[in-house]
Amino acid sequence: MTAAVLTGAGSALPATFDQDAVWEGFFAQHYAGVRAARRIFTGSGVRTRHAVANPADEDLTGWGTGARMARYIEEALPLGKQAVAGALDAAGLAPGDVGLFAVATCTGYATPGLDIRLASDLGMPAGLERLLVGHMGCYAAIPGLSAAGDYVAARGRPAVLLCCELTSLHVQPARTALDQVVAHALFSDAAAAVVLEPGAGRGRRLAGVVARTDPSTADHMTWDVTDLGFRMGLSPRVPDVLARHVGGVVDELLTGAGLRVEDVAGWAVHPGGPRILDVVRDQLGLAESDMAASRQVLAEHGNCSSATVLLVLDELADVDGPVVAMAFGPGLTLYAALLLPA
Ligand code: COA
Numbered sequence: 221m222t223a224a225v226l227t228g229a230g231s232a233l234p235a236t237f238d239q240d241a242v243w244e245g246f247f248a249q250h251y252a253g254v255r256a257a258r259r260i261f262t263g264s265g266v267r268t269r270h271a272v273a274n275p276a277d278e279d280l281t282g283w284g285t286g287a288r289m290a291r292y293i294e295e296a297l298p299l300g301k302q303a304v305a306g307a308l309d310a311a312g313l314a315p316g317d318v319g320l321f322a323v324a325t326c327t328g329y330a331t332p333g334l335d336i337r338l339a340s341d342l343g344m345p346a347g348l349e350r351l352l353v354g355h356m357g358c359y360a361a362i363p364g365l366s367a368a369g370d371y372v373a374a375r376g377r378p379a380v381l382l383c384c385e386l387t388s389l390h391v392q393p394a395r396t397a398l399d400q401v402v403a404h405a406l407f408s409d410a411a412a413a414v415v416l417e418p419g420a421g422r423g424r425r426l427a428g429v430v431a432r433t434d435p436s437t438a439d440h441m442t443w444d445v446t447d448l449g450f451r452m453g454l455s456p457r458v459p460d461v462l463a464r465h466v467g468g469v470v471d472e473l474l475t476g477a478g479l480r481v482e483d484v485a486g487w488a489v490h491p492g493g494p495r496i497l498d499v500v501r502d503q504l505g506l507a508e509s510d511m512a513a514s515r516q517v518l519a520e521h522g523n524c525s526s527a528t529v530l531l532v533l534d535e536l537a538d539v540d541g542p543v544v545a546m547a548f549g550p551g552l553t554l555y556a557a558l559l560l561p562a
Contacts, residue, residue, distance in 0.1 A: 222376055224369035225562045227423040228313070228415040229534050230306020232299040233521065234272045234386075239264065239405075245276030250394045251401055260398070261405045265494040265515065269408035269522035271388035272299075281393045281448070288389045288449045292328025293337070299411040300338050300384045307380060307413035315342040319377030322368050324353040324360035324526045326443060327385045327450065334384060357443060357549030358490055360526035361412075362429060362557050365545075368416050369426040376418045384411040385525035390449040399454040406493055407452075408522030412530035424543065424559035430473040433551040437461045441550045459495045461552050466503045469554045470544065477542075477558055481505065485541025488532040491518035492548055500546070533559075 243261045251257035272295040273280050280288065300323070308315060321344060323335040335350045351367060353360050361383050368379040387407035392400055416426070440461060442453035474480060481504055489500050491514040501511050513535035521531055529547045536543055546556040 222373050222418045223425040223562065224372035224416045224418065225420040225423045225425045226414050226559065227417045227420045228307045228309070228311025229413065229530065229537070230303045230310060231410060231412040231527070231531060231534065232302035232306070233270045234295070234299060234409050235274065236268050236270055237274050237276065238268055239266045242274065242276050247275070247404060254396050254401060256398055257401045260401050263494065264405040265491070265518045266406060266522045267519045270524070271409050272386050273388045273391070275391050280389065280391050283449065285445065285447055285449055289328055289330060292386055292389055293330045293334070295386055296328055296334055296384050296411070297337060297341065300334055300382055301341055303384070303411040303413040304338060304342060304380055304382050307415045311415040311417065313378055313415060315344045317378055318344050318348060318380050319375060320349045320351065320368060320371045320379035322351040322353065322364050322379065322381045324356065324364045324381065324383045325385060326355045326357050326360065326525060327387055327389060329354065338382070355443065356526070357441070358492060358523070358525045358528065359547035359549040359553055359555040361529045362545060362547050362555035363431070365414070365426060365557055366429040372416045372418050378415060378417045380413060380415050382411065382413040383526040383530055385409060385527050387525060390451070392451050393448060399452065402454055402493070403452040406523040408524045410521060410524035410527040410531060412527040414530060420562055423562050425562045426557060427560045428473055428476050428558040430469050430556050431553065432465050432469050433553045434461060434465060435551070437552040440552050443550060458552065459499045462496060462548055462554065463499045463503050465554050466500055469556050470504060473544065473556045473558050477560070479542055483542055484544050486536040486539035486543040487511065487514070488529055488536055488543060488545040489514045490529045490547035491515065491532070492523055494518070496548065
């Protein structure tokens with residue numbers, strides 16, 4: 221079968237803000253009286269993040285969901301356009317060459333959607349196939365890659381995947397629940413896109429995907445649509461559940477390709493938080509240096525939900541050899557992809 225090869229990547233990041241400045245400028249007051257809040261912000265592993273709506277400048281906590289969704293479309297269009305144009309440019313393709321355009325997001329909805337509006341704005345063909353992946357959460361890039369890869373392999377035409385997340389539009393009214401503090405300390409905004417092409421002789425070939433969902437932990441991570449935006453529910457047990465499953469997922473992924481953990485040259489692990497990276501490192505017996513790209517993305521960009529793993533992959537662009545990309549989210553679900561040199 222024709223291989224689907226990642227040949228280009230692009231991203232767009234809204235305004236950068238400093239973690240300490242947003243604490244001082246907004247969250248210190250928002251979480252006044254929540255003893256652990258300061259410690260969670262400091263221990264988040266995030267130094268700078270991005271936001272289309274920085275709470276220190278603009279307080280959206282009282283905004284209804286309709287206003288947040290209208291703002292989403294307004295902000296997501298230029299970011300998505302920049303990320304997709306950058307990825308196409310890097311691949312040396314024009315918008316007219318694209319056969320499938322897949323968009324993943326869990327932070328904003330509209331009809332006509334981002335996929336339709338961007339396709340028309342960028343000048344993609346009228347006969348373009350589209351796929352909108354909604355509400356899967358932080359791991360959506362990997363099922364997106366899997367579906368786009370299958371399309372490319374089966375139809376022999378290029379596909380583009382865009383992950384666009386504007387988590388800053390979902391800042392919640394002050395509550396003492398610590399999972400809200402954790403979410404507001406980690407999450408960030410970004411758009412990231414990749415191009416997949418059939419049988420290209422450069423780039424990374426999508427060589428396998430493994431998914432694992434543990435429905436007994438479905439209540440550990442939730443993303444509820446409320447009248448005041450989307451609200452995250454996050455159990456402190458999430459890292460322990462990942463610890464139970466990550467070894468089996470990676471084993472299945474690598475065994476399928478005749479590889480071992482030691483053969484992997486680069487690890488693009490979704491930095492859901494510092495403890496997530498600690499758990500993956502320890503369970504797989506990796507060195508701290510294997511987590512460097514993921515920690516750097518967390519420090520510089522925060523957890524940008526589904527866009528994050530694509531940003532980490534980009535950090536590993538110069539790594540020669542097999543790369544494993546992994547992301548986690550509601551279900552609880554682990555998704556992993558193996559990328560081999562084309
Ligand atoms: N919900 C509620 N409380 C949480 C929590 C959560 N998801 N995660 C941590 N806490 C609490 C801890 O129980 C602890 O409370 P305590 O002081 O009353 O004991 C406090 O927050 C500090 O957590 P701890 O992990 O001990 O220290 P830390 O400050 O070094 O790290 C986090 C805090 C949140 C950055 C870290 O725990 C982490 O990375 N967690 C994973 C986040 C996650 O699940 N992300 C999404 C996955 S895709």
